[in-house]
Amino acid sequence: MASENTATAASTDAEVADEPESALETARRQLNKAASLIDADPNVVGRLNYPASVHEVTIPLERDDGTVEMYRGYRAHHDGVRGPYKGGLRYHPDVTREESIGLAMWMTWKCAVMDLPFGGAKGGVVVDPKELSDAEMERLTRRFANEIRNLIGPMTDIPAPDMGTDAQTMAWIMDAYSVQEAETIPGVVTGKPPVIGGSEGREEAPGRSVAIVSRELCEYLDRSLADTTVAVQGYGSVGGNAARLLDEWGADVVAVSDVNGAAYDPDGLETASIPLHDEVPGAVTDYGEQTLTNADILELDVDLLVPAAVGNVITEANVDDVRADMVVEGANGPITFGADAVLAERGIPVVPDILANAGGVTVSYFEWLQDINRRSWSRQRVNEELEAEMLDAWNDVRREVDDRGVTWRDATYIVALSRIVDAHEKRGLWP
Numbered sequence: 001m002a003s004e005n006t007a008t009a010a011s012t013d014a015e016v017a018d019e020p021e022s023a024l025e026t027a028r029r030q031l032n033k034a035a036s037l038i039d040a041d042p043n044v045v046g047r048l049n050y051p052a053s054v055h056e057v058t059i060p061l062e063r064d065d066g067t068v069e070m071y072r073g074y075r076a077h078h079d080g081v082r083g084p085y086k087g088g089l090r091y092h093p094d095v096t097r098e099e100s101i102g103l104a105m106w107m108t109w110k111c112a113v114m115d116l117p118f119g120g121a122k123g124g125v126v127v128d129p130k131e132l133s134d135a136e137m138e139r140l141t142r143r144f145a146n147e148i149r150n151l152i153g154p155m156t157d158i159p160a161p162d163m164g165t166d167a168q169t170m171a172w173i174m175d176a177y178s179v180q181e182a183e184t185i186p187g188v189v190t191g192k193p194p195v196i197g198g199s200e201g202r203e204e205a206p207g208r209s210v211a212i213v214s215r216e217l218c219e220y221l222d223r224s225l226a227d228t229t230v231a232v233q234g235y236g237s238v239g240g241n242a243a244r245l246l247d248e249w250g251a252d253v254v255a256v257s258d259v260n261g262a263a264y265d266p267d268g269l270e271t272a273s274i275p276l277h278d279e280v281p282g283a284v285t286d287y288g289e290q291t292l293t294n295a296d297i298l299e300l301d302v303d304l305l306v307p308a309a310v311g312n313v314i315t316e317a318n319v320d321d322v323r324a325d326m327v328v329e330g331a332n333g334p335i336t337f338g339a340d341a342v343l344a345e346r347g348i349p350v351v352p353d354i355l356a357n358a359g360g361v362t363v364s365y366f367e368w369l370q371d372i373n374r375r376s377w378s379r380q381r382v383n384e385e386l387e388a389e390m391l392d393a394w395n396d397v398r399r400e401v402d403d404r405g406v407t408w409r410d411a412t413y414i415v416a417l418s419r420i421v422d423a424h425e426k427r428g429l430w431p
């Protein structure tokens with residue numbers, strides 16, 4: 001997946017102009033803002049600005065031509081006060097230590113807002129998966145799994161797919177780990193294929209939660225979903241599934257894009273017939289009345305915009321051109337801190353990533369329960385329980401929006417942070 005992160009980001013005193021805002025910077029600013037709103041104990045908040053630990057490994061990979069190349073891998077553990085570390089592994093050329101920490105922080109809040117018994121982690125490998133053959137991907141993944149073997153485990157740290165990784169990647173990690181432990185341990189990763197302990201509905205879950213909160217937001221604002229036009233940037237497992245569900249529920253999905261560009265039809269697209277990026281990469285631009293660029297899609301005059309591709313796509317450089325009335329974040333960190341403030345000033349509601357795409361980790365939790373109990377759930381049960389968990393979290397956040405008059409992002413952080421700060425206060429600092 002190529003990075004679309006070309007726009008310049010918020011320039012603040014702490015930043016060098018033209019440097020994109022890192023996930024860690026954004027995550028820290030959001031944390032400290034939320035902490036000030038609830039008067040959280042500064043000693044706990046100080047700790048939450050830092051990861052518990054960050055692990056860096058070198059992965060030697062034998063390429064198909066016999067040469068050996070070194071790759072760098074990371075696993076960041078942010079906070080584990082509520083349970084085992086949980087979060088995805090990303091294969092992308094832009095993976096860095098800082099990015100892993102920032103994304104791990106977001107996982108801490110995401111698990112807390114959903115009230116899941118997990119802490120936050122993230123990691124990945126600095127690699128462009130498009131440049132590796134399937135056999136090379138397998139060797140890289142198995143070796144990486146071995147390098148992080150002492151960190152991961154069903155009761156310590158449970159990886160999952162993220163950008164550039166998928167169910168097959170998780171299957172290799174599960175196998176490599178299980179072979180070393182001499183027993184089959186499906187609960188060490190989530191997002192596996194169902195045949196080896198993966199959950200039905202896991203693949204579609206982040207897109208489903210994006211669609212659920214979009215529907216709830218429309219209802220909250222007294223708007224009918226049938227009269228809502230939608231643009232979705234990113235047509236992979238998050239954006240593609242969100243677009244299809246919203247379309248199915250009656251919304252007018254007028255534009256969807258993948259890395260090559262966007263399909264646009266003011267009369268609405270038939271998303272069911274457009275293959276997802278993973279199914280047929282690049283298919284999106286063969287559909288629709290017109291083709292737009294990936295930057296244009298963010299500036300369409302639609303009711304709802306769902307940035308579901310990569311991080312940092314809405315920045316202070318283009319936020320004034322965003323014309324949507326509502327934004328629901330499908331990707332992790334698509335809006336910089338500065339751009340978010342501009343949207344708030346303009347009164348545009350933004351449902352944050354840590355709530356909107358939390359269906360992924362929520363069904364990961366269901367998968368982990370199924371693995372531990374050695375009993376699988378039907379797709380219907382998964383979807384019903386996901387709906388219930390999403391509505392609980394939505395209502396917790398909505399209450400803060402109503403009571404405090406804060407933005408959806410601040411309300412989401414208030415719910416998450418209060419739970420984490422409480423847990424830290426009860427457990428205490430030791431020794």
Ligand code: GLU
Binds near residue numbers: 087089159190191364
């Ligand atoms: N990578 C996904 C996320 O960002 C899922 C994490 C998980 O299921 O553990 O939420």
